[in-house]
Amino acid sequence: MLKSLTILKEKMVDFQSYPFSLPLINRMNSMNFSNHVTFFVGExxxxxxxxxxxxxxQCGFNTAGGGRNNTYYVESSEAALGNYVRLSWYPKITTGFFMRAESFYEFATHIDHLGRYDSYGGRSLHNQSHGESFLSLFKHRFKGNGIYLLDEPEAALSPARQLSLLRIIKDLSESSQFIIATHSPILLGYPDAQIISFDSNPISQIAYEDTDHYQITRRFLENRAAVFRHLFEDSDDDMDQ
Structure with missing residues (x-):
């Protein structure tokens, strides 16, 4: 299991350029992982x-999306911060997958070139709907004893299929680790998950009910008329200025 991460600031020279100018560089030195399921939240x-x-x-996964054995290239997918973090494990996990919603099309094309569909429901990911292809990956490629890094997996999932993903996470979480960057209040509701807010200073753990995702969604569902009134009236005022 991945236990902690350290930012190697002593190796950095130019803090004005990306990625060293990101807020996280000033807001954290290290991060501890205390749960098999961790969410990253933030603007x-x-x-x-x-x-x-x-x-x-650092896990050796393809940073365009994939595992250790998925070799293909997507422009702008280099890990800008990759050489500036150190991971601490106990025990070390060597299998897993990095899922990037934004480059999933290129990953699906890579699998088509390989012609190996056993791990993806037996057919091309391109021949499935966007949501179906995501779930095929989660259901068939994800196994026990791995670390799974998911970047906005909700991008193609309906609310019902987000719940299906939570069930898959539950079934694997005894032996695997999940670290997920998300904006979904449904996914964030996973029981007893560790939620780390990148908006706080310093970056720190936060309760589900304290996330903007929960509070804004709850406020909208409980009284959307008031939310719209506040939103639209403020917009009109801004336009008049």
Missing amino acids: NGSGKSTLLEAIAY
Whole structure:
């Protein structure tokens, strides 16, 4: 299991350029993982996906998406922070997968070139709907005794299929580890998960009910008319200024 991560700031020179200018560089030195299921939450640009990608790089996974044996290239998929983190394990896990929603199409094309569909439901991922292809990956490629890094897996999943993913996580969590960057209040509701907020300073663990994802969604569902009134009236005021 991955127990901790350390940012190697002593190796960094230029803190004004990406990725060293990301908020996470100032907000953390290390991170401990206390659970088999951990979620990264935060606004776009907070660095959660970049850190997840760096973990994938240190695990030896293809940072365009895939495992150790998936060799293909996607432009702009290099792990910018990969050489500046150190992972501590107990015990070391050598199998797993890095799932990137934004480059999943390229991963599916890579699998087509290989012509190996046993681990993906027996047919091309391109011949399945977007949501079906995601679930085929989760159901058939994910096994026990692995570490699974998921970057916004909810991107193609309906609410019902997000619940299906939670069941898959539950079935594997006894022997595997999941680290997931997400904006989904459904996924974040996984029982007893560790949730790490990249918006807090310093970056730290947060309760589910304290996340913006939960609070905004709850406020919207309980009184969406008031939310719209506040949102639209504020927008009108801004336009008049």
